[in-house]
Amino acid sequence: MFFRQYELGCLSLFSYLIGDESTGRAVVVDPQRDVSQYLGDAEVQGLKIERVIETHFHADFLSGHLELAAATGAVISYGEAARTEFAMDPLGDGQRLSLGEVSLEVRATPGHTPESISVVVSEREGDEPWGVLTGDTLFIGDVGRPDLLSAAGASATDLARALYRSLHDRLLTLPDGVRVFPAHGAGSACGKNLSTATQSTIGEQRATNYALQPMAEEDFVAAVTTGQAVAPPYFGFAARANRSDHELLGDSGPPPVLTVEDVARWLADGAVLIDGRPAAEFASGHLRGAVNVGMEGRFAEYAGDIARPDQPIVLVTDPGREAEARVRLARIGFDRVVGAVGDVQRVLAEHPELAVPALRISAGDFAAWDSTDGPVQVVDVRNPGEQEGGVIPGARRIPLAALLGRIDELDPATTTIVYCAGGYRSAIAASALSAQGFTLVADILGGYDAWKAAGFPTELAATTV
Secondary structure (H helix, E strand, O other): OEEEEEEEHHHOEEEEEEEEOOOOEEEEEOOEOOOHHHHHHHHHHOOEEEEEEOOOOOOOOOEOHHHHHHHHOOEEEOEOOOOOOOOOOOEOOOOEEEOOOOEEEEEEOOOOOOOOEEEEEEOOOOOOOOEEEEEOOEOOOOEOOOOOOHHHOOOHHHHHHHHHHHHHHHHOOOOOOOEEEEOEOOOOOOOOOOOOOOOEEHHHHHHHOHHHOOOOHHHHHHHHHOOOOOOOOOHHHHHHHHOOOOOOOOOOOOOOEOOHHHHHHHHHOOOEEEEOOOHHHHHHOEEOOEEEOOOOOOHHHHHHHHOOOOOOEEEEOOOOOHHHHHHHHHOOOOOOEEEEOOOHHHHHHHOHHHEEOOEEEOHHHHHOOOHHHOOEEEEEOOOHHHHOOOEOOOOEEOOHHHOHHHHHHOOOOOEEEEEOOOOHHHHHHHHHHHHOOOOOEEEEOOHHHHHHHOOOOOEOOOEOO
């Protein structure tokens, strides 16, 4: 058996190439949209990719099933509960697929989504299973959240009950030694407690995963439906796109360089200007109206918090990273990158009238703020689970993913102080508010971690707007 796990860190995505070396037949499971690595590895190993298996309709990225099918002629498969706009060979519960000696068994594991499946891998037909690809049903340290489809009319409680049964009746019946390979790792918004480990075993998860400990179904439902992060706004779009017959990933080269006049025209037409440089560089000077989403972090996911899928995007990056930024955005289906600024330092030097700094404040300086400094609104953009451990007194809890949807709850004329855990998300939020016309916005350097480490006061309950 040939088995390779691929990790895409910026989206916390795991995908897989499984092949039978005796026959040269192979499948790819849960591929990312840019598929060259699967094609290259299959060629080197003498494998032919004949099927693409999706464990469910992913919401956090645009999958590469259409790209792989176009490149290889592979059949696309989902669980039999899935409905797609493109040709698809559904896989039923208990169905077995033979690659030669290597065999795959499909298990219907609804809960994260209704059509979710897991794929049990055996090195030889009849042997004890070697591993199981669990998609978003079972993670390492967590299970898939059941609430992402609530906006589409699916009850989070009903899906949580289905998830409980899938885990106990379909996955925990596997032997303890079976390896567990999930679709996501730490940082994914598809769960709340994912481990940094890349694989585990059924036995290890049975012993250590909080959601698999002995508990009644009602207790399980409560445990997995509370404390989840706010889903990024683009999740609904990506889930719909993954069941649709959309355009393939196109040119992965750098976008065209725009003049300042071009940028102004695009901004007037509703484009968003995304500056992917580190926050310190952005703070020292950036183009007016830019939003800072540093490429050193979860660039595409957080860009999806402040841009919309059909919105034109103009990029600012360090020189030479424009093509990378374009591909990373395409991985979540944001294909409308209309151009890039080019050498932004040169542009800022030539057009100082367009250059503005970003304001950042230390935890100590903000702690010294008093009423004589004027009114201030403090915004905590962390997720609910993070906020449970404490907040800065008086902070309004508006997670980053919900910020633009709740912007009317804030006064743009009042000084606004934004913080997250360490400073990355607060730089995004502060620049987004500034781009929306807020008069004076700053973010706290080092975020809540710096505030707490300095011993400044915290509270367990914050004012919720």
